[in-house]
Amino acid sequence: MRKPTPTSTFLYSLAITALAFIFREPRQLVAIGLPNGLLGFSIGFRRSKWIILLLAVAIWGTFLNALIVANTGDPVAYMGPLEVRMGALNATLTIGLRLLAIAGAALIFFSSTSPRELIRHLEAELRLPKGLAFSIAYSLRLFPLMQRDYREIQLARLERGYRRFPITPTDVRSIMLPLLSVGYERAVWTGIGAELRGFASRKVRMKATFGLPELIVSASIALQIIIAFIP
Amino acid sequence: MGGVRFEIGEACYTPGRRILRSVSSSIDEGGLLLVAGPSGSGKTTLLLAFTGVLSNLLEGVVEGSSEIYGINPLDLSGFKSVPRVVGAVLQDPDRQLAMPTPWDEASFLLENLGYGDDEIGKAVEGALRRFGLLDKAHFHVEDLSSGEKRRLTFASAIVHEPKLLILDEPTASLDPWGIREVKRLVEEARRGGSSVIVVEHKARHFIGETDRLMVIDGGTVKDEYGPGMALRDEELERLASMGIDARRPKVKEPQGRPDSGVVLEVDSLDVGQIEDRPLIKGASFEVNRGEVIALVGPNGSGKTTLLKTLIGAVKPLSGSIRVKGSDILRMKRSKLLRAIFYIPQQPDHLFIASTLEGEVKEASRKGGLGFAEAAGMIPWYKELRSQSPYRLSFGQRMWLSIAIGGCYRSDVLLLDEPTAGLDYRLFCTLKGLVERLKEKGLSLLIATHDARVVGELSDGALMIEDGRMRWEDRDRVVEILEHVAGVPD
Numbered sequence: 001m002r003k004p005t006p007t008s009t010f011l012y013s014l015a016i017t018a019l020a021f022i023f024r025e026p027r028q029l030v031a032i033g034l035p036n037g038l039l040g041f042s043i044g045f046r047r048s049k050w051i052i053l054l055l056a057v058a059i060w061g062t063f064l065n066a067l068i069v070a071n072t073g074d075p076v077a078y079m080g081p082l083e084v085r086m087g088a089l090n091a092t093l094t095i096g097l098r099l100l101a102i103a104g105a106a107l108i109f110f111s112s113t114s115p116r117e118l119i120r121h122l123e124a125e126l127r128l129p130k131g132l133a134f135s136i137a138y139s140l141r142l143f144p145l146m147q148r149d150y151r152e153i154q155l156a157r158l159e160r161g162y163r164r165f166p167i168t169p170t171d172v173r174s175i176m177l178p179l180l181s182v183g184y185e186r187a188v189w190t191g192i193g194a195e196l197r198g199f200a201s202r203k204v205r206m207k208a209t210f211g212l213p214e215l216i217v218s219a220s221i222a223l224q225i226i227i228a229f230i231p
Numbered sequence: 232m233g234g235v236r237f238e239i240g241e242a243c244y245t246p247g248r249r250i251l252r253s254v255s256s257s258i259d260e261g262g263l264l265l266v267a268g269p270s271g272s273g274k275t276t277l278l279l280a281f282t283g284v285l286s287n288l289l290e291g292v293v294e295g296s297s298e299i300y301g302i303n304p305l306d307l308s309g310f311k312s313v314p315r316v317v318g319a320v321l322q323d324p325d326r327q328l329a330m331p332t333p334w335d336e337a338s339f340l341l342e343n344l345g346y347g348d349d350e351i352g353k354a355v356e357g358a359l360r361r362f363g364l365l366d367k368a369h370f371h372v373e374d375l376s377s378g379e380k381r382r383l384t385f386a387s388a389i390v391h392e393p394k395l396l397i398l399d400e401p402t403a404s405l406d407p408w409g410i411r412e413v414k415r416l417v418e419e420a421r422r423g424g425s426s427v428i429v430v431e432h433k434a435r436h437f438i439g440e441t442d443r444l445m446v447i448d449g450g451t452v453k454d455e456y457g458p459g460m461a462l463r464d465e466e467l468e469r470l471a472s473m474g475i476d477a478r479r480p481k482v483k484e485p486q487g488r489p490d491s492g493v494v495l496e497v498d499s500l501d502v503g504q505i506e507d508r509p510l511i512k513g514a515s516f517e518v519n520r521g522e523v524i525a526l527v528g529p530n531g532s533g534k535t536t537l538l539k540t541l542i543g544a545v546k547p548l549s550g551s552i553r554v555k556g557s558d559i560l561r562m563k564r565s566k567l568l569r570a571i572f573y574i575p576q577q578p579d580h581l582f583i584a585s586t587l588e589g590e591v592k593e594a595s596r597k598g599g600l601g602f603a604e605a606a607g608m609i610p611w612y613k614e615l616r617s618q619s620p621y622r623l624s625f626g627q628r629m630w631l632s633i634a635i636g637g638c639y640r641s642d643v644l645l646l647d648e649p650t651a652g653l654d655y656r657l658f659c660t661l662k663g664l665v666e667r668l669k670e671k672g673l674s675l676l677i678a679t680h681d682a683r684v685v686g687e688l689s690d691g692a693l694m695i696e697d698g699r700m701r702w703e704d705r706d707r708v709v710e711i712l713e714h715v716a717g718v719p720d
Contacts, residue, residue, distance in 0.1 A: 114330075114331055114332065114335060120342070134329075137330075138329055140331065141328070141329060141330060141331050141372075144371070144373045145325060145373070148373070149577075149580065152575055152577065152580040153580050155539075155544050155573070155575075155580075156575060156580045156581045157583070158564070158568070159542070159568050159572060159573060159581075159639075160581070160583060160593075160594070160597055160635070160639075161565075161568070161597040162583065162597075173585075174583045174584070177582070177585060177621065178579045178580055178582055178621070181579050181621035182577060182579050182580075185326070186323075186325060186326045189321055189322075189323070189326035189327065190326055190327065190328075190329050192279070192284055192288065192289075192321070193319065193321055193326070193327040193329065194329055194339075195284065195288050196282065196284065196313070196314060196317065196319040197314055197319075197339055197340035197343060197387070198311075198314030198315070198340055198343035198344045199343050200310075200311055201311045201312075201314070201343060201344065201345075202342070202343040203343075203345040
């Protein structure tokens with residue numbers, strides 16, 4: 001069986017993201033967080049290990065934030081002198097599941113498509129303007145290059161006596177400036193290269209594909225919604 | 232109507248700021264036009280002007296006329312037809328490759344031109360096979376070597392069998408082996424009837440094959456040589472003074488290695504990222520104080536990995552590295568960084584501040600060199616101090632990165648391909664900076680495949696071949712590099 005079209009996985013990830021913001025109850029969020037998290041991280045782990053790190057940092061940040069703004073209810077644990085209450089755990093769980101669902105759905109999408117397929121399908125099926133479709137696809141090509149630049153910048157920062165990881169706004173600025181400078185120069189020339197390869201005359205043939213794989217994707221969204229509403 | 236003709240009266244990116252003036256030339260089917268000139272002379276602008284990119288895409292102004300195989304690219308409808316007859320290879324593959332796999336990259340142009348899926352499949356398979364990339368058709372482009380990326384840009388450029396192939400500084404990031412391959416590809420394209428235009432400041436690589444050599448500087452034609460040209464020594468010297476590499480690199484007189492004390496000792500070092508697959512095996516060498524050593528080897532031979540191993544960023548697989556007698560594995564990071572400073576190939580990665588002045592202040596503060604002395608290393612500091620370091624020319628950015636390294640008062644500076652893309656004039660100014668640092672007692676280890684660095688800048692050369700490293704006579708290394716690149720004697 002062929003894999004689902006990029007349009008269907010793109011719409012799938014959009015739908016899961018929307019549901020993650022619509023659902024409020026942890027029980028409902030489990031219904032979309034667990035399956036998408038498990039599936040997304042199992043198929044996308046090798047290509048996107050950094051998402052796990054980001055997710056862990058985000059959940060830790062959420063927990064610290066919840067200790068300040070939502071630490072209400074019965075005490076459940078102690079961290080030194082600090083009481084951790086049910087409200088803080090609930091808030092962390094809710095936001096953690098939400099992030100897990102979004103990250104998992106994004107990984108499913110990124111892992112099942114290539115930029116070229118993405119351009120073709122977004123243009124032909126969703127009728128996105130070709131410039132927009134190309135920009136989305138090119139951003140996928142840019143990620144590994146930016147990762148490589150970032151590693152080099154980290155090394156250079158250490159050499160120059162600065163922190164490897166940014167903490168202050170000045171740190172962030174000093175990392176973003178070279179990243180953007182190199183990225184901008186690269187993007188300008190890639191644009192010129194694309195135009196010299198006929199991007200302006202790109203013909204889009206409208207078509208829509210809907211077969212068994214897309215049916216399964218649609219059914220899985222419906223199934224997750226149904227499970228979320230089972231009392 | 233065959234061939235290419237252009238007569239550019241004036242061309243500029245913004246009105247009133249003229250870049251090109253009175254540049255014209257022509258080239259027949261199967262011909263090769265070599266456009267040579269120093270950095271900033273207007274070579275790339277010329278390419279953008281006569282192909283219509285400047286006026287139709289970058290909102291620049293081009294006065295004059297241009298014709299590419301019957302198409303007028305200065306007219307918008309003509310410009311849209313340019314990709315049908317033109318294949319372009321840009322300077323840096325990383326700036327050209329827009330798609331994630333070789334197959335996608337080579338298909339991109341054909342899809343844009345509306346070819347059918349079957350036609351695309353056949354043409355892409357043929358192009359990738361021709362460039363030895365079919366086995367890696369579905370690899371991620373980041374898993375290709377730099378030579379393979381360069382070959383992929385060629386495969387993508389000729390996949391539709393264009394009548395004109397344009398190459399912008401095709402040898403900039405290539406080792407001599409890659410340069411030889413580019414020359415072979417150019418010959419093949421010409422045999423197939425395509426015209427080729429090469430823009431290059433390393434003219435010596437193409438001067439023997441070209442039908443016409445156009446030398447531009449300051450945006451205008453300075454010299455033009457026709458078919459059957461034979462450049463005399465004084466003409467070659469004149470081209471060299473303009474920043475064009477038209478002759479073999481000189482090899483400075485050997486002065487013997489200075490007896491000034493060893494600062495860096497490497498013993499039986501295995502280098503690589505994977506435990507059982509070292510890129511370099513059993514490397515042993517010493518660098519003395521105030522010495523410049525060239526580290527020579529093809530792309531992918533492990534030069535950068537070795538440099539990163541020396542600063543502790545990559546763990547050595549085995550062996551030892553000592554700086555002034557101390558083992559780097561036992562040194563505190565801060566102490567190691569005081570002893571060895573690595574300057575990356577992309578100078579922008581090293582910058583911290585948003586102005587040149589801020590950059591020098593930070594380097595002076597963290598490195599411990601006085602501000603006046605730090606600023607004194609940069610000849611154009613006063614005029615450009617409020618400018619962003621990212622807006623300096625490439626040569627200036629490279630200069631600044633080496634000056635920053637100098638501010639940290641390390642014992643050894645490691646330079647990674649510092650002359651890639653530098654014309655001969657910029658190379659000579661860089662040589663001046665290196666000489667100054669050397670006089671201060673700094674040692675430099677320069678990873679390179681540039682024969683100029685070996686011949687004119689270094690005191691000794693280490694050669695990497697088949698994973699082994701050995702000392703080699705500089706004369707011999709220059710000879711090898713030039714011979715491999717196919718430069719005539």
